[in-house]
Amino acid sequence: MSDDMPSRIRRAYRWTAARYGADPLHLLALLACFALTxxxxxxxxxxxxxxxxxxxxxGAAIVHDLLLYPLYAVSDVTAQRRPWxxxxxxxxxxxxxxxxxxxxxxAALSGLLLLIWFPLxxxxxxxxxxxxxxxxxxxxxxxxxxVTGVLFAGSAIAYAIRLRxxxxxARPRLHARAPRSPRSSPSG
Amino acid sequence: MFGLVLLAGIPIIAITGMLSYAAYDPRxxxxxxxxxxxxxxxxxxxxxxxxASLYRVTQGVHVVLGLTLTAVLLAKxxxxxxxxxxWPPARSAAQAVERVSxxxxxxxxxxxxxxxxxxxxxxxxxxxxxxxxxLYGAWIFLAAFAVHVAVKLPKMxxxxxxxxxRRELRTGLDATRPEPPDPDGLAPLSPAEPTMSRRGVLAxxxxxxxxxxxxxxGQTMDxxxxxxxxxxxxxxxxGAGPNDFQVNKAASAMGVRLAETGPGWRLELAGARQAILxxxxxLALPLHTYVLPIACVEGWSAEQSWTGVRLAxxxxxxxxxxxxxxxxxxxxxxGGAFGQASLSAGQMSDPRSLLALRVNGADLSLDHGFxxxxxxxxxxxxxxxxxxxxxxxxPTAR
Numbered sequence: 270m271s272d273d274m275p276s277r278i279r280r281a282y283r284w285t286a287a288r289y290g291a292d293p294l295h296l297l298a299l300l301a302c303f304a305l306t307x308x309x310x311x312x313x314x315x316x317x318x319x320x321x322x323x324x325x326x327x328g329a330a331i332v333h334d335l336l337l338y339p340l341y342a343v344s345d346v347t348a349q350r351r352p353w354x355x356x357x358x359x360x361x362x363x364x365x366x367x368x369x370x371x372x373x374x375x376a377a378l379s380g381l382l383l384l385i386w387f388p389l390x391x392x393x394x395x396x397x398x399x400x401x402x403x404x405x406x407x408x409x410x411x412x413x414x415x416v417t418g419v420l421f422a423g424s425a426i427a428y429a430i431r432l433r434x435x436x437x438x439a440r441p442r443l444h445a446r447a448p449r450s451p452r453s454s455p456s457g
Numbered sequence: 458m459f460g461l462v463l464l465a466g467i468p469i470i471a472i473t474g475m476l477s478y479a480a481y482d483p484r485x486x487x488x489x490x491x492x493x494x495x496x497x498x499x500x501x502x503x504x505x506x507x508x509a510s511l512y513r514v515t516q517g518v519h520v521v522l523g524l525t526l527t528a529v530l531l532a533k534x535x536x537x538x539x540x541x542x543x544w545p546p547a548r549s550a551a552q553a554v555e556r557v558s559x560x561x562x563x564x565x566x567x568x569x570x571x572x573x574x575x576x577x578x579x580x581x582x583x584x585x586x587x588x589x590x591x592l593y594g595a596w597i598f599l600a601a602f603a604v605h606v607a608v609k610l611p612k613m614x615x616x617x618x619x620x621x622x623r624r625e626l627r628t629g630l631d632a633t634r635p636e637p638p639d640p641d642g643l644a645p646l647s648p649a650e651p652t653m654s655r656r657g658v659l660a661x662x663x664x665x666x667x668x669x670x671x672x673x674x675g676q677t678m679d680x681x682x683x684x685x686x687x688x689x690x691x692x693x694x695x696g697a698g699p700n701d702f703q704v705n706k707a708a709s710a711m712g713v714r715l716a717e718t719g720p721g722w723r724l725e726l727a728g729a730r731q732a733i734l735x736x737x738x739x740l741a742l743p744l745h746t747y748v749l750p751i752a753c754v755e756g757w758s759a760e761q762s763w764t765g766v767r768l769a770x771x772x773x774x775x776x777x778x779x780x781x782x783x784x785x786x787x788x789x790x791x792g793g794a795f796g797q798a799s800l801s802a803g804q805m806s807d808p809r810s811l812l813a814l815r816v817n818g819a820d821l822s823l824d825h826g827f828x829x830x831x832x833x834x835x836x837x838x839x840x841x842x843x844x845x846x847x848x849x850x851x852p853t854a855r
Binding site: 295299301305308309338377382385386389394413 | 491493494495496497524527528531534535538541548549550551552554555557558560561563564565567568571572574575578579580581583584585586589590593594596597600601603604607608652653657661664665668669672687688690691693703704705706707709710824
């Protein structure tokens with residue numbers, strides 16, 4: 270019974286799966302993907318653009334993974350460790366709400382807009398832009414700065430509101446337990 | 458979560474992109490920008506003239522949705538990047554093969570977004586023509602995307618089910634706990650104190666998408682909303698006059714001189730018989746007015762009221778029965794792409810397809826194609842040839 274066709278196939282399937290490390294269908298799907306990629310690659314070669322294409326294709330992954338990502342990850346870590354940040358208050362006292370997201374969010378949004386629109390903002394395509402539209406790219410830097418300014422201002426206002434609310438809540442407790450807290454601070 | 462959004466969005470971008478390729482009518486002679494496409498253009502069909510705003514919508518969606526999802530793509534890549542540095546890089550043959558496909562997936566995604574985003578800003582720094590690179594790159598990306606979805610879909614469903622979205626939306630920073638260690642090694646082993654709740658991350662990325670969307674979607678609109686496109690290449694305000702709308706390819710840049718568009722200008726028709734017409738001759742023919750959009754592959758669009766002679770009437774003047782011939786339209790422009798474009802027999806016989814002489818009640822301005830330009834419903838902008846000097850008719854093989 271154990272040597273009939275279906276069970277032999279099943280055994281071969283299991284053997285392949287064990288050797289390969291996943292369901293053989295996984296391999297089949299990936300081979301189909303590589304086949305289509307290979308065919309598209311022949312079209313790229315036929316178009317006579319393969320060198321630039323490969324450089325930009327692989328370069329796109331490298332620039333994102335090894336340049337862009339480390340860049341924003343390191344700036345985020347640096348911002349969180351701000352050397353200019355005040356020392357933590359002694360434990361037991363309610364700390365001020367963290368300001369990191371009020372810095373992080375507008376900076377990231379502004380950075381995203383710059384990442385997408387840097388040719389316009391920095392005027393890098395000014396010549397082709399003028400040939401096409403009859404206009405120049407000069408307004409874009411100002412517009413980006415304006416949006417950036419609005420984002421940071423909005424964030425600062427949100428943080429101020431947050432701080433005020435925090436003080437209102439924290440004040441009674443501060444009175445009771447934290448004589449070192451600044452009594453003269455304006456707290457509405 | 459970001460995966461789910463991309464799973465919904467990328468097929469829309471892919472389909473609208475493929476439609477844009479079909480919109481160029483590459484099967485009509487001289488229109489194909491990628492003649493070596495082989496089987497990758499298997500889906501081509503005659504591009505319709507109804508509805509007139511179809512291309513305006515599909516290409517607007519393609520470009521604006523692509524811009525909108527840039528933030529989601531970056532967030533998705535951010536959330537999985539620990540996998541890049543995992544050691545050993547593969548524990549089995551299956552993992553090794555899959556990692557190769559991930560290079561195609563990530564490289565392809567970034568390649569498609571970057572070439573698209575640079576192209577709409579007319580920043581042609583890439584060492585290749587945009588059309589073949591963006592098309593073939595799309596196929597490579599989509600192949601890897603389809604396999605990635607097939608492999609990861611069960612995992613995505615499981616991880617989405619592992620948390621209640623409603624509860625997460627009610628969970629603030631104080632109650633946010635780090636992800637428990639997972640078999641994929643995505644969750645950090647010694648996580649720092651959380652600085653942002655999960656709902657905060659969603660709002661952050663969603664807000665970034667919304668911001669990009671809000672600052673660019675205006676370039677697909679008419680009227681005062683167009684001014685909201687603060688960061689979009691073609692959302693600019695030209696003024697309030699009849700000819701004050703988006704220009705693509707200024708006359709001066711295309712080498713079109715005022716003298717050759719003056720009284721000496723003639724339109725040449727070449728079909729079963731020849732005809733030479735001055736602008737006054739054209740104005741004496743029956744004129745028709747239609748409100749039609751111009752929609753560009755770069756995503757922007759604008760609707761205007763065009764007045765001119767039906768292309769079908771010009772075909773009859775050249776001794777051609779409308780619907781039996783495609784046409785090659787040649788421009789006065791020197792250099793630049795699309796100085797010549799072919800229109801299908803179907804496009805030539807639509808009654809709203811015009812050789813426009815006037816726009817919004819005024820003569821065309823030089824930048825908009827004076828003395829005469831093509832306007833065909835639902836055709837991509839570059840096929841609406843400006844400064845037309847010659848239309849030749851060629852019987853279709855069918």
